[in-house]
Amino acid sequence: xxxxxxxxxxxxxxxxxxxxxxxxxxxxxxxxxxxxxxxxxxxxxxxxxxxxxxxxxxxxxxxxxxxxxxxxxxxxxxxxxxxxxxxxxxxxxxxxxxxxxxxxxxxxxxxxxxxxxxxxxxxxxxxxxxxxxxxxxxxxxxxxxxxxxxxxxxxxxxxxxxxxxxxxxxxxxxxxxxxxxxxxxxxxxxxxxxxxxxxxxxxxxxxxxxxxxxxxxxxxxxxxxxxxxxxxxxxxxxxxxxxxxxxxxxxxxxxxxxxxxxxxxxxxxxxxxxxxxxxxxxxxxxxxxxxxxxxxxxxxxxxxxxxxxxxxxxxxxxxxxxxxxxxxxxxxxxxxxxxxxxxxxxxxxxxxxxxxxxxxxxxxxxxxxxxxxxxxxxxxxxxxxxxxxxxxxxxxxxxxxxxxxxxxxxxxxxxxxxxxxxxxxxxxxxxxxxxxxxxxxxxxxxxxxxxxxxxxxxxxx
Amino acid sequence: xxxxxxxxxxxxxxxxxxxxxxxxxxxxxxxxxxxxxxxxxxxxxxxxxxxxxxxxxxxxxxxxxxxxxxxxxxxxxxxxxxxxxxxxxxxxxxxxxxxxxxxxxxxxxxxxxxxxxxxxxxxxxxxxxxxxxxxxxxxxxxxxxxxxxxxxxxxxxxxxxxxxxxxxxxxxxxxxxxxxxxxxxxxxxxxxxxxxxxxxxxxxxxxxxxxxxxxxxxxxxxxxxxxxxxxxxxxxxxxxxxxxxxxxxxxxxxxxxxxxxxxxxxxxxxxxx
Numbered sequence: 001x002x003x004x005x006x007x008x009x010x011x012x013x014x015x016x017x018x019x020x021x022x023x024x025x026x027x028x029x030x031x032x033x034x035x036x037x038x039x040x041x042x043x044x045x046x047x048x049x050x051x052x053x054x055x056x057x058x059x060x061x062x063x064x065x066x067x068x069x070x071x072x073x074x075x076x077x078x079x080x081x082x083x084x085x086x087x088x089x090x091x092x093x094x095x096x097x098x099x100x101x102x103x104x105x106x107x108x109x110x111x112x113x114x115x116x117x118x119x120x121x122x123x124x125x126x127x128x129x130x131x132x133x134x135x136x137x138x139x140x141x142x143x144x145x146x147x148x149x150x151x152x153x154x155x156x157x158x159x160x161x162x163x164x165x166x167x168x169x170x171x172x173x174x175x176x177x178x179x180x181x182x183x184x185x186x187x188x189x190x191x192x193x194x195x196x197x198x199x200x201x202x203x204x205x206x207x208x209x210x211x212x213x214x215x216x217x218x219x220x221x222x223x224x225x226x227x228x229x230x231x232x233x234x235x236x237x238x239x240x241x242x243x244x245x246x247x248x249x250x251x252x253x254x255x256x257x258x259x260x261x262x263x264x265x266x267x268x269x270x271x272x273x274x275x276x277x278x279x280x281x282x283x284x285x286x287x288x289x290x291x292x293x294x295x296x297x298x299x300x301x302x303x304x305x306x307x308x309x310x311x312x313x314x315x316x317x318x319x320x321x322x323x324x325x326x327x328x329x330x331x332x333x334x335x336x337x338x339x340x341x342x343x344x345x346x347x348x349x350x351x352x353x354x355x356x357x358x359x360x361x362x363x364x365x366x367x368x369x370x371x372x373x374x375x376x377x378x379x380x381x382x383x384x385x386x387x388x389x390x391x392x393x394x395x396x397x398x399x400x401x402x403x404x405x406x407x408x409x410x411x412x413x414x415x416x417x418x419x420x421x422x423x424x425x426x427x428x429x430x431x432x433x434x435x436x437x438x439x440x441x442x443x444x445x446x447x448x449x450x451x452x453x454x455x456x457x458x459x460x461x
Numbered sequence: 462x463x464x465x466x467x468x469x470x471x472x473x474x475x476x477x478x479x480x481x482x483x484x485x486x487x488x489x490x491x492x493x494x495x496x497x498x499x500x501x502x503x504x505x506x507x508x509x510x511x512x513x514x515x516x517x518x519x520x521x522x523x524x525x526x527x528x529x530x531x532x533x534x535x536x537x538x539x540x541x542x543x544x545x546x547x548x549x550x551x552x553x554x555x556x557x558x559x560x561x562x563x564x565x566x567x568x569x570x571x572x573x574x575x576x577x578x579x580x581x582x583x584x585x586x587x588x589x590x591x592x593x594x595x596x597x598x599x600x601x602x603x604x605x606x607x608x609x610x611x612x613x614x615x616x617x618x619x620x621x622x623x624x625x626x627x628x629x630x631x632x633x634x635x636x637x638x639x640x641x642x643x644x645x646x647x648x649x650x651x652x653x654x655x656x657x658x659x660x661x662x663x664x665x666x667x668x669x670x671x672x673x674x675x676x677x678x679x680x681x682x683x684x685x686x687x688x689x690x691x692x693x694x695x696x697x698x699x700x701x702x703x704x705x706x707x708x709x710x711x712x713x714x715x716x717x718x719x720x721x722x723x724x725x726x727x728x729x730x731x732x733x734x
Contacts (some may be wrong), residue, residue, distance in 0.1 A: 170680050172498055172505070172545040180678075207545040211680055215484050230472065235682040239694065246689055248716050255683035262503065269731050272504035272529055273677075274724035348716030397681060399701065 005108030008037045015328040019298045020424050022266055024183040025325060029119045032069075038067035040104065041111045048101035049113060054444030055088075055153075057081045059098055059113055066116060075124045078117065079132070083156035083199055084149065084443065086125060087178060087192045089118025092440045120291055125194055130202045134163030140457040143168060143225040145212045145398065148176025148232030149439045150430025152199050153446030154453070159202040161454050166225070167204060170211040173262055176233055178439070180262040181254070182226050183292050185299065188323075189261070213401040220425065226457040227425050231442070232411060234431035235395035238286060240388055244342030249350030251280070253289045255391035260296055275300065278384025282306040282353060284339060285389035286316035291323060293387045294331045305331050306383070310338040310371040312439050336360070338371065340378065342386060352380045392436045402426070410435050419449030427453055462542040463497075465535075466484055466519060471601045474526045475569060476535050477511070485548045491576035492554030492671065495520060496679040498545040499533055503578035506530045507676045509573030509648075509702070510549060511602075520548070523572035524599065528725045532734035550679045551702045554669075556580040559643030561587040563635065564610070565628050565657055567649020568594050573671060574648045575602050582609040589635065590614070593628035593649070597621040629656045642666050647706060651715050658706030668706035672697045674714060675721070691714050 012018075012026040029037065041063040049059040058077050065074035071404060078085050094100070094114035102110030124130075140163045144155045147169040155165045173179045174196045200206065210216060212232075221228045237252035239245055256275070259265040263273035281297035283290045286309040297305040307326070309316060312335050316323060327333070336358040343352040357377035361367035394412045399405060406414040406422035412435055419427040429445030431437055467479035486497060494509045506528075512521035526532045537543075554577050562581050566574035571592055582588050590610040594600045595618045607613045614631045624631060628649070634640065645668040647657040654670040661668040667697025674686040674697050681699035688697055691708035695701065 003601065171678060172547075180682075184490045209545050210484065211550065214550055215488060215548065235680070237682070237684045239684075246687060246694065246710075246713055246717065248720050252684040255677060258677050258683050264502075268724065269728050271502045272728055274721045274728070276721065276724060348713065395681060448567055 003040055003042070003104065003107070004378050007099050007109045007112040007115070009034045010112070015330070017193040018185065019295075019329050020265045022299055025185050028122055029115055030124075030407035031069075034066055034116060035069055037112050037283055038063045038116060041067065042103055044103050045232040046213045048103060049098040049111075052101035054097065054440050055447055057098075058119075062120065063113070063116060066120065071120060071123050075120050078120055078194075082443070083153060083202075084195045085117055086121035087149070087187065087195055088440055088443070089114055089121050090187050090191070091182060093438060095320065096441065122272050125191075127375045129194070129198055129201075131198075132160065134203055135160055137164070138458070140164065140455065140460075141166070141225045142227050142229065142453055143221040144229045145218070145221070146170075146176060146231040146233060146432075147174040147196070147206055148231055148233050148430065148434075148442065149178060150233070150446040151176070151229065152196065153443040154229045154231060154429065154450045156199045157447055157450035158453060159199070159204045161450070163454070163457065165204045167206040168210045168212050168216070168221075169206060171262070174206055174208075177335050180258040181289065181292070183257065183261055183296050184266075185295070186292065188333045210395070213269065218398060218402045220229065222425055226460055227427060227453045229419070229446075229453060230398055230421075230426065230428040230432055231430045231446060232395045232398050232432045233442075234269065234392040234436040236393040236411075237388065238391045238393060240339055240390065242339055242341050244344060244350070245388070247342050247350045248348050249344075249384060250342060250386045253283070253285070253387050254386050254392065256293055257289070257296065260300070267299060274400055275285075276385075277302055279303045280383045281308075281387065282308050282381065282383045283386040283387040283389050284308050285391070286311075286318055287389065287391070288318045288322050291318045291326045291331075292390035293389050295326055295329055297385070297387070298329055298331065302385075306334050306381070307331055308334045308337050308339060308355065310336065311368060312360060315368045334381075336371065338373065350384060350386060351382065353383055353386060354378055354380050359403070374454040391432070394432045394435060398432070417448065418452035419445060420452060425456065462544065463546040463725040464542050465537055465539055468537075468539050471523065472598050475523065475601060476526070476598065477521060477523045478534075478537075479519040479521050479692045480543065480546055481516075481518055482520050482546045482548075485520050485546065486500045486513050486515055486518045489513040489520060489651070491580040492558065492572075492573070493524070493549035493551050494679075494702060495546060495548030496550060496676065497522075497543050497547075499537070500544050503544065504530050505545070505677060505679065506510040507550070507673065507679055507698070509673065510576065511703040514578055520546075522691040523569065523731050529688070529732055529734060532729065533732065535612065536734070547679065550698060552700070554646075554703055555579065556584050558585050559667075561589065561641055563589045563591065563632060563642055564643065565591045565632065565647040565649070565653075566593070566606075567628055567647075567653040568599060569601075570649030570671075571601050571606070575606055577646055577648075578606050578640035579609045586643075589640075591616065591628045591631045593617065593653070595619065598662050627656070628653065629660055631718065632657060632660060636660075636666075638666055644669065645706075651711055651718065654706060654709075655711035658709065658711070662707045669703050670706040670709060672704060672709070672714065673702065674718060
């Protein structure tokens with residue numbers, strides 16, 4: 001039998017339609033396509049895909065069940081390792097993880113593991129989610145700070161082990177970046193809410209409006225709980241630090257996306273939070289957050305949406321899939337272009353950005369070729385909105401308010417492999433420990449920390 | 462849910478509410494603020510804490526009805542609840558003994574000034590308070606602030622109460638009288654804080670102002686509240702809300718605060734408020 005060399009296509013909304021709505025772009029596989037795609041899997045003995053997965057999902061295991069049409073069994077296998085499959089099946093960079101290790105790459109495209117994971121999660125959601133048996137209550141209490149991917153994973157795993165878990169969330173909505181950062185058209189909020197609901201059904205209590213470090217301190221939590229996990233993410237926006245960055249019309253990607261996603265400004269005035277962008281929007285940066293911002297701008301009615309990036313296409317950190325989607329939708333890429341200053345009118349309103357052309361020199365510390373400005377190549381571009389999406393740093397609120405906590409050089413909390421910090425009983429993981437990374441790495445960190453916390457609280461008298 | 466346990470109408474557009482928020486009340490200090498959201502479709506808005514009662518577990522907010530959310534808030538009554546109420550946010554005021562302090566409150570800015578006046582008095586400062594408003598009906602908390610002040614002056618734009626003119630005129634007189642002033646605290650409209658800061662800069666008098674820019678999350682995440690202070694970008698929600706008035710770029714703040722004026726009007730019109 002010969003193996004099909006390419007993935008089965010996943011149907012999606014046409015670009016000209018989807019830029020007028022916030023609905024999810026891909027529709028997902030139907031059952032028949034899922035089974036056909038699952039049959040491509042070679043069931044390798046050495047399971048390279050599992051090694052590529054930060055949360056160690058038994059990938060050949062669940063794919064085998066799909067190929068046999070036993071979706072319930074497949075879900076069971078999938079969910080022993082992940083509590084957020086509908087999220088991972090949408091936003092994981094599979095190409096660098098499971099799919100990046102797939103044996104089929106030798107002859108063509110890998111098995112569409114991400115699409116199959118998404119299929120299963122959606123299948124289960126439509127059918128009604130089954131709640132797994134919880135472990136016997138241990139009598140131990142754990143506080144989790146932040147309800148993003150790291151916190152939710154850690155909380156879910158601890159609850160399954162039988163610990164009483166309370167999550168403290170600063171905002172009024174759960175799920176951190178999954179809610180405020182990633183747009184509806186890439187990760188529908190209904191899906192996120194359903195995943196959170198699953199975690200709650202495991203017995204996890206989520207408390208909102210509690211800004212740990214302000215409303216209550218980590219020391220107080222440590223007094224009332226047997227252990228504390230900190231997963232407060234990389235919430236601090238980075239700036240270009242060029243003149244004019246405080247003009248009216250310049251947003252951080254965090255502000256722009258939080259207004260649109262969490263506060264639902266795309267539904268203004270039905271929702272009270274406004275957003276204003278004008279006709280021409282420029283997003284600075286070329287990661288996933290930048291793609292999300294540029295594509296969101298189109299959906300809000302921008303006539304032109306630029307990505308302005310100082311290196312070339314090859315160095316863009318966003319996933320190929322996101323870059324592809326952005327291009328299809330008409331986002332204009334101005335590469336090897338670096339902003340020098342923002343220019344406003346007499347009312348302080350942003351009207352232009354002055355950029356300089358760049359060329360690539362020798363590789364720098366990151367291994368990417370260093371961009372060098374080309375003298376006298378400055379050019380002004382008319383824009384009404386600028387969105388700065390050049391990365392985030394760890395949120396400083398907790399690192400600043402816990403005495404004796406060892407902090408790394410980027411303001412991150414220093415931890416070992418399993419999330420132990422310099423203070424016994426305090427664990428941390430996700431972007432707060434590593435700096436801005438991916439959803440799945442944060443989940444992996446939450447998972448490892450849950451195991452370490454389990455061991456720690458059981459060793460306590 | 463956070464219950465409204467007391468409501469007072471201070472003037473036609475200014476209202477006081479006490480909100481039951483046990484954890485916030487336990488930690489609140491002078492100078493800090495809260496973020497509230499009325500309902501599911503609501504906006505998050507910051508309001509400075511006007512008072513707190515640790516025993517009752519309440520936070521007092523005083524707000525002027527200027528936009529959709531504050532107007533809607535004003536229609537709520539005792540027994541109603543707010544969906545979200547997070548805090549206390551921001552850094553507390555630096556309360557220490559400066560000798561003589563001048564506390565200046567303009568309009569609704571008088572509300573957050575009150576706990577600061579109280580705290581400064583309790584630290585042994587000689588407190589001179591100057592309250593200003595467009596007219597007498599917009600003045601508030603006069604009695605309360607008087608009880609913690611060694612001297613109290615009032616200025617109204619129309620002269621309906623106290624001296625006719627601005628709070629900065631009274632401050633100028635104090636300076637002209639060669640009063641030793643250790644610190645000036647000014648809270649009110651941006652233009653008032655700018656004028657006060659410009660005045661005290663000439664005489665080298667330390668001046669603190671409390672800023673209230675547009676915010677979303679209030680935890681240092683979005684940067685919508687950024688202000689330029691001494692050429693550096695600071696976030697009012699976590700680095701402030703109080704800053705050295707001599708270093709704040711007030712003009713930029715005034716421009717940024719106008720960002721959503723049209724949308725605010727549209728929102729009000731649609732809600733019929």
